Amino acid sequence: KQEVTQIPAALSVPEGENLVLNCSFTDSAIYNLQWFRQDPGKGLTSLLLIQSSQREQTSGRLNASLDKSSGRSTLYIAASQPGDSATYLCAADSGNTGKLIFGQGTTLQVKP
Amino acid sequence: EAEVAQSPRYKITEKSQAVAFWCDPISGHATLYWYRQILGQGPELLVQFQDESVVDDSQLPKDRFSAERLKGVDSTLKIQPAELGDSAMYLCASSRGQGANTGELFFGEGSRLTVL
Numbered sequence: 437k438q439e440v441t442q443i444p445a446a447l448s449v450p451e452g453e454n455l456v457l458n459c460s461f462t463d464s465a466i467y468n469l470q471w472f473r474q475d476p477g478k479g480l481t482s483l484l485l486i487q488s489s490q491r492e493q494t495s496g497r498l499n500a501s502l503d504k505s506s507g508r509s510t511l512y513i514a515a516s517q518p519g520d521s522a523t524y525l526c527a528a529d530s531g532n533t534g535k536l537i538f539g540q541g542t543t544l545q546v547k548p
Numbered sequence: 549e550a551e552v553a554q555s556p557r558y559k560i561t562e563k564s565q566a567v568a569f570w571c572d573p574i575s576g577h578a579t580l581y582w583y584r585q586i587l588g589q590g591p592e593l594l595v596q597f598q599d600e601s602v603v604d605d606s607q608l609p610k611d612r613f614s615a616e617r618l619k620g621v622d623s624t625l626k627i628q629p630a631e632l633g634d635s636a637m638y639l640c641a642s643s644r645g646q647g648a649n650t651g652e653l654f655f656g657e658g659s660r661l662t663v664l
Contacts, residue, residue, distance in 0.1 A: 535581070538592070
């Protein structure tokens with residue numbers, strides 16, 4: 437059974453700092469790992485999808501890596517901005533239906 | 549850019565009443581999901597459709613929840629009767645893929661339910 441854990445639950449950094457969000461999963465037999473952003477009261481916005489054959493994906497200031505053997509993924513945010521303040525969720529697929537199992541999320545606050 | 553449409557955005561109801569949520573996935577997406585998210589937690593899958601067929605409803609409280617996707621396009625999630633513990637965000641998502649590798653999921657804005 438897939439379980440996904442995100443640490444830390446909350447993070448506060450000054451503007452301009454580079455930061456790393458962590459995600460771990462228990463079942464390495466995944467097809468995909470996906471990172472999402474969620475603003476308060478809103479739905480989830482897909483940030484990056486990493487397929488199991490890939491080691492990393494990049495979009496702008498975001499870089500996500502995947503290490504299936506250790507069951508870990510990281511989301512690196514470069515030069516953080518106050519607009520990056522949100523909750524970041526990672527999710528790994530599970531079983532033969534491909535359903536996504538989510539972590540609890542990391543709530544990021546970037547202070548001006 | 550194509551989006552997943554959900555309605556209503558907000559719903560306030562009294563316990564024991566019936567509520568319904570509607571979702572229209574991105575055109576051409578075979579797989580549709582309903583997730584429930586309690587404040588401060590990650591979303592949890594309620595039901596997953598591939599075309600019009602249910603492929604996973606193991607976490608759906610079937611005594612009060614029902615979901616359908618009759619023509620394999622849009623979907624309705626119903627709760628009857630609503631209970632206080634049903635207060636949550638109900639999120640719909642869709643993906644192009646099928647089977648074990650469903651690919652990237654795209655979510656709607658969600659329907660926030662408050663049960664009084």
